Amino acid sequence: xxxxxxxxxxxxxxxxxxxxxxxxxxxxxxxxxxxxxxxxxxxxxxxxxxxxxxxxxxxxxxxxxxxxxxxxxxxxxxxxxxxxxxxxxxxxxxxxxxxxxxxxxxxxxxxxxxxxxxxxxxxxxxxxxxxxxxxxxxxxxxxxxxxxxxxxxxxxxxxxxx
Amino acid sequence: xxxxxxxxxxxxxxxxxxxxxxxxxxxxxxxxxxxxxxxxxxxxxxxxxxxxxxxxxxxxxxxxxxxxxxxxxxxxxxxxxxxxxxxxxxxxxxxxxxxxxxxxxxxxxxxxxxxxxxxxxxxxxxxxxxxxxxxxxxxxxxxxxxxxxxxxxxxxxxxxxxxxxxxxxxxxxxxxxxxxxxxxxxxxxxxxxxxxxxxxxxxxxxxxxxxxxxxxxxxxxxxxxxxxxxxxxxxxxxxxxxxxxxxxxxxxxxxxxxxxxxxxxxxxxxxxxxxxxxxxxxxxxxxxxxxxxxxxxxxxxxxxxxxxxxxxxxxxxxxxxxxxxxxxxxxxxxxxxxxxxxxxxxxxxxxxxxxxxxxxxxxxxxxxxxxxxxxxxxxxxxxxxxxxxxxxxxxxxxxxxxxxxxxxxxxxxxxxxxxxxxxxx
Numbered sequence: 001x002x003x004x005x006x007x008x009x010x011x012x013x014x015x016x017x018x019x020x021x022x023x024x025x026x027x028x029x030x031x032x033x034x035x036x037x038x039x040x041x042x043x044x045x046x047x048x049x050x051x052x053x054x055x056x057x058x059x060x061x062x063x064x065x066x067x068x069x070x071x072x073x074x075x076x077x078x079x080x081x082x083x084x085x086x087x088x089x090x091x092x093x094x095x096x097x098x099x100x101x102x103x104x105x106x107x108x109x110x111x112x113x114x115x116x117x118x119x120x121x122x123x124x125x126x127x128x129x130x131x132x133x134x135x136x137x138x139x140x141x142x143x144x145x146x147x148x149x150x151x152x153x154x155x156x157x158x159x160x161x162x
Numbered sequence: 163x164x165x166x167x168x169x170x171x172x173x174x175x176x177x178x179x180x181x182x183x184x185x186x187x188x189x190x191x192x193x194x195x196x197x198x199x200x201x202x203x204x205x206x207x208x209x210x211x212x213x214x215x216x217x218x219x220x221x222x223x224x225x226x227x228x229x230x231x232x233x234x235x236x237x238x239x240x241x242x243x244x245x246x247x248x249x250x251x252x253x254x255x256x257x258x259x260x261x262x263x264x265x266x267x268x269x270x271x272x273x274x275x276x277x278x279x280x281x282x283x284x285x286x287x288x289x290x291x292x293x294x295x296x297x298x299x300x301x302x303x304x305x306x307x308x309x310x311x312x313x314x315x316x317x318x319x320x321x322x323x324x325x326x327x328x329x330x331x332x333x334x335x336x337x338x339x340x341x342x343x344x345x346x347x348x349x350x351x352x353x354x355x356x357x358x359x360x361x362x363x364x365x366x367x368x369x370x371x372x373x374x375x376x377x378x379x380x381x382x383x384x385x386x387x388x389x390x391x392x393x394x395x396x397x398x399x400x401x402x403x404x405x406x407x408x409x410x411x412x413x414x415x416x417x418x419x420x421x422x423x424x425x426x427x428x429x430x431x432x433x434x435x436x437x438x439x440x441x442x443x444x445x446x447x448x449x450x451x452x453x454x455x456x457x458x459x460x461x462x463x464x465x466x467x468x469x470x471x472x473x474x475x476x477x478x479x480x481x482x483x484x485x486x487x488x489x490x491x492x493x494x495x496x497x498x499x500x501x502x503x504x505x506x507x508x509x510x511x512x513x514x515x516x517x518x519x520x521x522x523x524x525x526x527x528x529x530x531x532x533x534x535x536x537x538x539x540x541x542x543x544x545x546x547x548x549x550x551x552x553x554x555x556x557x558x559x560x561x562x563x564x565x566x567x568x569x570x571x572x573x574x575x576x577x578x579x580x581x582x583x584x585x586x587x
Contacts, residue, residue, distance in 0.1 A: 019354035026180060026361055030187045030223075036215035037191055067521070075195070076202075076209035079489045108524070 041075070049146065049153040058089045058152065063096070063109050063116075063127060070156040083156060085143065086116070088128060095145040095154045096129045102136040116140065169349050172245070174238035176353025177360045178261070181231040182332065184361065185268075188224040189325065196275070198321035200314040203277035204378045205487045211375055212484040218372045223364065225373030225391075228269045230364055232393035235262045239424070240445075243437050252428045257339035259424045264332050266417075269393055271324040277317060278376035283388035285312055285320070287401070294410030376476060387468050389459075396448040399455035420444065490587070502584075505577045507570055512578065515562075520585040528562070537583035547579030548572065 050068045058064055063086040072079050084098035084106055098106045105120035115132060116125040123134030130139040143154045163171075195214060197206045210217040239258050242248070248255040273284040289312060293303035308315030377386070390398045397413055404412045423440055427433050459465050504512075504519065515530040517523045522532030536542050541557065542550075549556065551570060554563040566575070 015351035018351040022180070022354040022358035022361075023183075025358060026183060027187075029365060030184070030191075030220075033216035033220055034187075034191055037217060037220055038194060039215065041213075073486065076205050076213070076484070076486055077489045078486045079491055081491045 047155060049148065049155060052085060052087060052095060052145075052152045052154055054151050055093070055147065056150070058087050058093055061090050062111065063088050065098075065109060068154060068156060085154065086129075086140075087152065091128055093145070093147075093152055094129075095143045095152070096140040097143050099141070100136055101138050101141060102134070107140065168245075169352055170356070171241055172349065173353045173356035174234055174241045176350075176357040177234045178231065178238050179336075179353075180357030180361050181227055181234060181364070182336070184223055184227045184364065185231060186329065188220050188227065189329070191220050192224060193325060198275065198317050200277055200317055200379075202487060203275060203317060205485075207276040207278075207375060209484060209486075211372065211480070219368055222368035222371060222373040226368055226371070227364055228265075228272060229392040230360070232262075232265055232269060234360070235265045236444075238262075240441060243441055246434070248428045248433060248437070253339060255428060256425055257335050259421060260335050261332065263421050264328055264335065266393065268324060268328045268332070269391065271320045271328065273391060273394075274317065274320045275324065276375060277379060279379060279382040279386050280374065280376045280388050280390075282312075282379045282382070284390060284394075285316060287390075287398075291410050291413045294407055295414060296410075299410070372480065374476060375479070376472070377479065385468055387465065387472065389455075389469070392452075395455040396451035399451040399458070400447075402458075502581070505574070505581050507574045508578045508581060511566060511569060520582060533582050534585045534587045536585065542583070544576060544579040544583055547582055548575045551575045551578070 048071075050070060052066050052068055053064070066085050066087060067082050068085055069080055069082055072081060086096045086098060086109065088094045088096065098108075100107050100118040100120065100123055102118065102121055102123050105118050107116040107118045107123075107125065109115075110117050114127055116127075116129070117123070118125075118134065118136065121135050123136035124132040125136075125140050126132055128139075129142070131137075143157065145152060145154045147153070192210065195206050195210050195217075197203060207221070210221055212218075235258070239262055242255055242258050247258075270284075270288065274281045274288070289303055289307060292306050293299045295302055304310065306316070306319065307313070308319050376382075376388075389395075400412050401409050420440060423430075423436065427437055430436055459469060509518075515523055516533050517530075520533035520536075523530050546557070550559065551566045552575070553565055553567075554560075570578070
């Protein structure tokens with residue numbers, strides 16, 4: 001058989017592809033595992049009711065700022081985080097999340113201007129949470145709330161699952 | 163030797179490259195979850211082992227891959243020596259010796275990272291070897307540990323060396339070795355087959371054998387017997403025979419000198435004799451010590467029983483469900499750390515600025531300080547707080563903190579102070 005026979009040629013090109021095949025095999029087997037390895041776990045939304053305040057504290061015409069402490073399971077850690085909320089005694093104790101619906105900064109209540117303002121991109125909201133102006137597309141989000149044993153409680157729902 | 167056999171022997175290059183690739187890929191993946199700090203390292207590693215899909219396999223590939231890599235990097239050096247590469251291809255020879263040293267260093271630093279009992283002792287041994295070095299011992303120990311004791315800083319240092327510095331050096335050596343390299347297609351397929359076979363073997367081995375993870379350092383008992391990985395058994399056994407201070411000579415200086423001699427081999431006279439002597443001695447030494455390490459454990463009944471107990475305990479730990487770590491990002495006190503209701507006078511006068519439970523508050527542009535953990539600060543005992551409420555200026559506080567002498571009686575101040583010192587983050 002001469003060196004240029006078709007048989008020899010195809011053998012040679014197979015041997016040339018072989019290293020690429022082995023590399024592809026290593027990448028594919030580790031890559032397949034990598035996809036499962038890196039895929040985030042879907043967290044179960046917490047349906048716990050968190051105390052905000054007792055009803056007796058919630059009076060007056062202005063929004064009342066409160067903090068709630070929520071637990072999040074994040075992979076290997078259970079984090080306890082604080083979140084700001086505003087209670088509207090004038091609106092049947094509706095609870096608004098302080099998270100701006102624009103990019104997620106925390107809004108603050110401006111007593112003098114009688115409005116909420118977002119420190120990041122100048123969105124403004126009325127005392128009932130309705131959007132006044134700025135880049136936010138909607139008003140502040142209301143949170144699921146209930147009254148239990150004279151205490152106002154809310155469920156914390158994260159932005160993605162909302 | 164037939165040219166065919168010669169060509170197959172040369173495939174250690176391909177095997178080392180494939181194993182290096184595996185180490186890089188799996189190492190990058192592990193870094194997505196691992197946290198190099200003494201309070202989270204063990205948790206994150208056991209999270210990878212127990213919870214993350216394919217986590218156990220990825221970590222096992224990385225763990226056993228490092229041992230196989232050391233073995234094949236050494237075989238590669240021997241193969242190059244037998245083919246007298248040092249005489250005609252210095253770059254190949256020097257690169258191979260440097261790689262061996264770097265791979266050992268990567269293995270040594272990597273052993274500390276899971277921060278289990280085994281990792282803790284390996285860090286201790288590294289500390290001991292460093293501190294025993296002549297002249298520079300004290301300083302090199304200090305620099306390695308990042309202080310005078312093994313701490314979370316030590317773990318950060320080992321991590322930075324293991325994932326940044328040493329891999330960068332390895333990449334540099336490999337690039338240097340292959341720069342100006344023209345593909346010898348005629349032999350590439352052999353490298354590919356050998357590398358591929360070793361990878362398949364490693365993948366199957368790792369599937370069947372999860373990487374060891376001992377008890378956490380905090381839960382380690384006094385009977386715990388640490389044993390290093392396969393590639394360091396020779397060192398472990400050698401250190402048994404060497405009296406105290408000389409350990410560093412055998413563990414660091416001697417291997418260093420050996421590597422140096424091998425590196426300089428291309429320029430030495432009587433290379434063949436020198437190389438044969440040095441490599442032969444290493445093979446005999448490492449082989450003898452590794453088997454001695456295994457045999458001495460096997461023969462000593464009490465030791466063997468303890469090692470079996472540890473293996474059983476590790477198996478139990480592996481089956482235990484994963485326990486997440488609690489991380490507090492909130493300043494407000496949570497259940498279980500209740501300090502009781504604030505005094506009435508606190509609610510009346512202090513709440514507006516310091517918050518309902520001392521968490522601090524923001525009023526317009528003014529930010530008022532939280533009182534949590536205030537008792538840990540200097541000059542903040544109950545007596546100090548009473549004094550401070552009477553005369554804030556004397557404690558260096560500025561308006562709008564005002565004196566409350568006209569609003570509160572001394573017992574009321576004391577009641578407030580006693581409540582405040584209990585506030586914790």
